[in-house]
Amino acid sequence: MIMATNQGTPHMPSSGSFFTPDRYFSRLSRIDIAKDLLGAGLRTVLLDIDNTILRRDTHEVPRDIVVWLAQAKQANITICLLSNNWHTSVLELAETLDLPIVAKALKPLPFGYLRALSLVHAKRANSVVIGDQLFTDVAGAHALGMRAFLLAPLVEQDLTHTLFLRNIERALLGDAQPEGGVVAQSVREMHERGSEE
Numbered sequence: 001m002i003m004a005t006n007q008g009t010p011h012m013p014s015s016g017s018f019f020t021p022d023r024y025f026s027r028l029s030r031i032d033i034a035k036d037l038l039g040a041g042l043r044t045v046l047l048d049i050d051n052t053i054l055r056r057d058t059h060e061v062p063r064d065i066v067v068w069l070a071q072a073k074q075a076n077i078t079i080c081l082l083s084n085n086w087h088t089s090v091l092e093l094a095e096t097l098d099l100p101i102v103a104k105a106l107k108p109l110p111f112g113y114l115r116a117l118s119l120v121h122a123k124r125a126n127s128v129v130i131g132d133q134l135f136t137d138v139a140g141a142h143a144l145g146m147r148a149f150l151l152a153p154l155v156e157q158d159l160t161h162t163l164f165l166r167n168i169e170r171a172l173l174g175d176a177q178p179e180g181g182v183v184a185q186s187v188r189e190m191h192e193r194g195s196e197e
């Protein structure tokens with residue numbers, strides 16, 4: 001059997017589950033570019049927009065995320081936005097951030113991911129999908145043998161069908177806490193559960 005020892009071999013989810021993220025962070029800016037990306041052989045990021053870099057309530061990209069994107073570019077990380085959103089506002093955002101974009105991506109279907117990879121001339125093995133949803137961002141990445149980092153959503157406000165899926169996501173994630181600090185949402189959930197964690 002050939003072992004997956006180098007970057008040329010597609011990654012298989014170690015847990016055996018499409019719905020288990022490879023890493024789970026509280027926020028994009030908590031991902032260490034040198035250690036968590038470059039150190040893991042990841043040179044390309046396919047990046048979700050809504051509630052990953054763009055707040056759903058204020059429609060702004062928080063300052064720490066703007067800084068992180070600039071630092072990632074400086075470190076020669078290639079970033080391509082990958083969004084299911086079809087509004088022209090995401091195209092304008094891509095222009096403002098000076099990033100390539102694949103919109104209307106229909107995640108978790110593979111076409112958008114593959115289009116994004118070919119747009120930035122990247123390989124699956126050294127690319128990571130980063131987003132806030134298990135059923136779109138993470139599942140689609142794993143179906144293609146790519147790594148996926150899950151982020152806690154920037155704000156709780158979300159589309160109705162997304163809110164429904166969030167309940168299932170929470171069940172799948174169990175007690176998993178995001179790296180990089182406990183976020184407000186997790187704190188609230190802990191209170192709701194009456195847990196002393």
Ligand SMILES: [Mg+2]
Nearest residue numbers: 048050051132
């Ligand atoms: Mg999202």
